[in-house]
Amino acid sequence: MKLFRKIVDERQELEMMRVERGSFWVMLLALVVAILVQLFALGYDFEHIAGEFIALVIGAVWSTAGYLRRGSWDYFTKPGVKTYALYSLAAGIIFGLVAPLTRYFRYGAPLLDCLRVFAINFISVYVLAFLTLLLLGTITKKRQKKLQQEYKEDK
Amino acid sequence: MLRNKRMKIARVECDFSQEQLAKAVGVARQTIGMIEAGNYNPSLNLCIAICKALNKTLNDLFWEEDLR
Numbered sequence: 001m002k003l004f005r006k007i008v009d010e011r012q013e014l015e016m017m018r019v020e021r022g023s024f025w026v027m028l029l030a031l032v033v034a035i036l037v038q039l040f041a042l043g044y045d046f047e048h049i050a051g052e053f054i055a056l057v058i059g060a061v062w063s064t065a066g067y068l069r070r071g072s073w074d075y076f077t078k079p080g081v082k083t084y085a086l087y088s089l090a091a092g093i094i095f096g097l098v099a100p101l102t103r104y105f106r107y108g109a110p111l112l113d114c115l116r117v118f119a120i121n122f123i124s125v126y127v128l129a130f131l132t133l134l135l136l137g138t139i140t141k142k143r144q145k146k147l148q149q150e151y152k153e154d155k
Numbered sequence: 156m157l158r159n160k161r162m163k164i165a166r167v168e169c170d171f172s173q174e175q176l177a178k179a180v181g182v183a184r185q186t187i188g189m190i191e192a193g194n195y196n197p198s199l200n201l202c203i204a205i206c207k208a209l210n211k212t213l214n215d216l217f218w219e220e221d222l223r
Binding site for chain 1: 200
């Protein structure tokens with residue numbers, strides 16, 4: 001006997017999944033913001049945010065693995081060089097700005113120093129994000145092809 | 156989404172309340188109400204279950220003539 005028997009119908013399940021999807025993204029985003037604020041604005045060490053970081057990584061790995069298994073990418077784009085470049089640019093700008101802004105506003109570092117930090121961070125994040133997306137995109141495309149073969153029309 | 160009057164008529168013809176139809180096909184009463192009101196698109200499996208419970212075909216209840 002199953003310990004938990006599902007007692008919701010398909011509509012209720014769909015509505016619950018919509019709510020859960022929204023809350024998942026809010027939590028993931030909140031975790032990223034919390035980690036960045038604690039690390040850069042409050043100056044905490046990594047060991048102070050280890051719990052949040054592990055939760056973030058588990059959530060991200062779980063959803064990424066699920067997407068890869070089903071050959072899904074995202075809601076708005078297809079895997080391709082343009083997409084990787086665009087997302088990497090966004091990641092580079094957002095995460096590249098955190099450290100220089102903190103240095104500028106918190107420690108009053110000179111603007112030129114901050115710009116140099118931004119340039120280094122931007123390039124590092126851009127390259128890392130691009131390579132990661134390239135790898136994930138390639139796996140996704142392969143998986144999509146495999147699934148297409150699996151459900152190919154009988155001749 | 157359009158209201159599903161045909162489903163409501165078929166249900167009344169079978170002398171089923173929303174509650175009874177919901178029980179017959181294994182969903183909540185609200186789900187039947189929402190399908191009849193055109194606020195929820197049921198899965199094909201649920202459509203078939205409803206058709207069987209009401210002795211109708213998919214065409215009778217769910218095919219939109221206007222869309223052809």
